Amino acid sequence: MSATCPPRFARHIAAFGHWLQRNARQVRALQWVVVVGYAALLIIPVFVPLPDNASHIWNHITVFAAFVFWAIWWPFVLLSMVLFGRLWCGLLCPEGALSEWCARHGLGWGIPKWIRWPGWPFVAFVTTTVYGQMISVYQYPKPALLILGGSTVAAMGIGFLYTRGKRAWCRYLCPVSGVFALLAKLAPMHYQVDHQAWEQASKPLPNGSKRIPIQAVDCPPMLAVRALQGASACHMCGRCSGYRDAVALSWRSPSQEIVQLAGTQEADRWQTRLIVFGLLGVAIGAFHWSASPWLIASKQWLAEWLIDRDIMWPFNDNIPWWLFTHYPEKNDAFHWLDAAVQLAYIFSTAIVWSSITTLLLAASVRIAGRWRSARLHHLAQSLIPMAGIGVFLGLSATTLTLLRGDGIIFFWANDVRLALMLGSAAWTLWLARGIVRGWQSGRARSICSMLVMLLLTCWINSAWGWLFWWW
Secondary structure, three states: OOOOOHHHHHHHHHHHHHHHHOOHHHHHHHHHHHHHHHHHHHHHHHHHOOOOOOOOOOOHHHHHHHHHHHHHHHHHHHHHHHOOHHHHHHHOOHHHHHHHHHHHOOEOOOOOOOOOOOHHHHHHHHHHHHHHOOOOOOOOHHHHHHHHHHHHHHHHHHHHHEEOOOOOHHHHHOOHHHHHHHHHOOOOEEEEEEEEHHHHHHOOOOOOOOOOOOOOOOOOOOOOHOOOOOOOOOOOOOOOOOHHOEEEEEEOOHHHHHHHHHHHHHHHHHHHHHHHHHHHHHHHHHHHHHHHHHHHHHHHHHHHHHHHHOHHHHHOOOOOOOOOEEEHOOOOOOOHHHHHHHHHHHHHHHHHHHHHHHHHHHHHHHHHHHOOOHHHHHHHHHHHHHHHHHOOOOOOHOOOOOOOOHHOOOOOOHHHHHHHHHHHHHHHHHHHHHHHOOOOHHHHHHHHHHHHHHHHHHHHHHHHHHHHHOH
């Protein structure tokens, strides 16, 4: 599925990529400004008393930092991936900038095999998501420093040890790199390589003289620029723009990478696990648990069962804050029972939602024709819009909660949520239609397969129906 745009717009978007390449020094200066702001918002709140009922975004650094990190930064960075690709990674991410800086002054070791394991993005996302809920990362400054600061220190350590001036952490180990890579597949822009121009730049000049050797591209995530086709791994930093007069920032169809490329190059079992179990399972459980009456009912039943048997140690609240939430001065301290029920709820929700999602995906694939696991992984890519919007909706609930505390209420929020849910479902069905049509399954099979996908979109959206309307 190709996409065209007016020549003037194509020139402007290509010119922006070239501007980034020419102004790399200014981009790095901007990155250091972000690093300083990031460090200040992460560290200062730890040394300030916790906010009280009179604290607001404009008069308490802790509330302001929470608003910046969880109400603006995280949800809108996710949105930027869909609109612009991984521009955040290439231009603004403080972890990436620090990791690259350390790599320029580090030991320069080769990247070991264990770092290259493709399952790290999935494991890191699930672990970070669950641990963040365990210690209430959205509510308190010390957990934010532990998780975000710990990730930053790890990024700097990996950068110091491995590669020369590259971003091994960002490519292989960053907890959100897998999510960013998935969402960037939907971006309507990418760096396109003109292979004919690339080859021409390597040939001798017409008069027979040799060309001046061209210095290799300084690609932070260590991509083979010549073979670059998609946007999922590209950091959109612009350093390769104009290289050999063959690389330019270009417009593309938002369906191109998922429908055309994912089936042959990118879709694999780890990406499917991240989509289905991570984003459409664990993330749903993480957003659900604090509002779920089912969790309260199950905890009440367990508490009565334990009391009847005189088992009292699960009611102790001697858990350290870095393991589970422990802020007795705010009347917010987990007992061991709270901790166990929270984890059980998150993982049981993840298992239920992801299992039914997988079964419906598999049914859609089988109805469309011959079973192949590669087809399952390819069709799972069509769920990326719903997975991304789901996380955005969950995070936006934090945004609205913080604003509501300052008396700012958006009465139209649920209407926007519904529109986003329906829009993402339509986008998923559009992508699924393109994928299934490529299998040449026949009209009847394709229609039945798409009906199952329609049922699947309803199932996924029901998770947010419970959170925003039915509870």
